[in-house]
Amino acid sequence: MSNTLITILLATYNRAHLIEETLRSIQNQTHVNFECFITDDNSSDDTAVTVKRFCQGDPRFHYFLKPEKYPKGLSANRNFGLDLAEKHGAQYIQFFDDDDIMHPRKLELQLKPFLVDKKLDLTICCYRKFDKTAMIEFDLDLADDKSCHIKTGNLLKSFYLNKINLNSLGPLWKAEVLKRYRFDERLRYTEERDFYLRIFLLQKIRYVPVPYILFWYRKHEKAITSNLYEDNGVYKKEAKRISETNFLNLVLKQEKAPYFLLKSFLKKAIITNNSKNLKGVNNYVLQKIFDWKLRYFTILVLNPYFRIIRVFHNFNFYV
Template sequence: MATYNRASFIEETLHSIQNQIFKDWECLIIDDGGTDNTAEVIASILAKDNRFEYLKRPDSYHKGLPGTRNYGLDLAKGDYIIFFDDDDIVHPQNLELCILELSRNGVSFCRYIREVFYDKFDHTFDYSTEYKTFFIDKKDVFRLLNQDLPFNSCAVLWKKECFFQNRYTEHLLHAEEWELYSRILSTGVTGISIEKTLFFARKHSNSMTGQYFRLDPKRTQSNIDAILLVIKNLKEMSLINYSVIRYFVAMSRGYQEYGLFDKLMKVLEFSEYNYLKWRLFYFVLPLRFKITKLKKKNYKKIIHANSTLFWHTSGSDKNGTAVSRIEKK
């Protein structure tokens, strides 16, 4: 658990970890140089429960979430890894169910559902052990990348071996999980996803996501760096296809001032023909969006114009005979 100035939330989070049904765990709390009274707040928990350990990130690891988590990875003794945040709530069955799925299915990770909450958390949990599952493998890398199959950092339990050759890229300030997890999945490891909420993420104004969407230039540049690293890895793993290129070329329209399109083409090392083909696609993309929007608008008009409303009415005629009829508008 990386932490930074979360004294007001971290105690509740640690208590949710203490309440795990599966008891054989260690929780490494790595402070990324915070200046509040976190150490004082958690002192009583540390004194009573030796499964928690509080450490400071050394300068040999970059400041930030990736460096802090890499330090924790280097210290972790267990066979499984989860990256928890310092202001969220963990379902009591989190470790129990994930480890059960890994042990009986022979897979390398277990993904589960993450829900968002605001303000106070309702500690009423669903303890059901009946849920749907599906397997995830290399063919799902693109679904991870386009968020069709989100991999939130705190919503996956991994076998530690997944990180033997893979670490967080420490200079990234945004999209570091997206980049790392797609890299791990591209190696061919398989996992399972369970359709049960086992983690609850707190949302507030000081969240990392909030800072990014306030257009922090450093985080925007970090996102671009992550995109280029992802493309480089996909190319090395022979996972580049039309859908991948189309997705990232479309994405590059949002980063015109950063020249992302040309940077993508450089990483892909396209021939002049392919470069020109995708350059044309890049330029006509706004027009394609407008045409698609107009088609949808016109389609709705046609549906509305051709729709007829019918309703049934009943009553009696002047002779008192019961009648019913269908009217249309």
């Protein structure tokens, strides 16, 4: 059994009625050398009382109230956890949420590949949804590929195109990878997708899929974000816009952007009639890309498109 220390970052908000089940599932891990930092986004219920009482019985669990310098929301709460992990010299990081359940062998099985290959950055696993804990069976069954896709030869492409199942709770990270990154605190939704896309774009991540169901995601109406925000539709739309715009701008700053992303951006911009994004991708292709199919598309299709837009809407585009 490895004595490697794993740091679990458990974000919580108003979960006094559920969090103890989550904490018990962490406490029952077969890999016993862990520390669990529970970061509370200033809950208004008895979460603090419940967690502090639990921490008294197990010194591996630590309660932290999020300081005022961090804004409200899950993204900032996760960043608070990451800052704590870096301060304490974390080696491996496991994100988790306050209403979900870990398989007893999650940490053990996802740590194993790291002990074999010191160059690994990430291991991921499969999951299932549940309504009640009575639905959970801790048999170590292989996940069938139809329900949970975690194998891919191109992590960025598969994740961007939603071809693999990856969320905050599945990955076990080498802490060194995450030092450069933080969640976008403006985002109240899609924060994990935004976070992972930036990492996968900017770094070549070495990962191993662990094809077992190693955590259960609670399916219910009151997730952390829906407890915080009233008009979910407005926030979701705005978060999606911010995330997509930021990622597009980041991609266009790269010396060599992946073709599949450029093609996807072009397609989406045409469908949504987003002339600003079209112009940005068009100029990038003409200046840096030497794939003739893509160049012909921009020259024969996009440039005439811009001319039409300029004529009918009096826009001053550079063509």
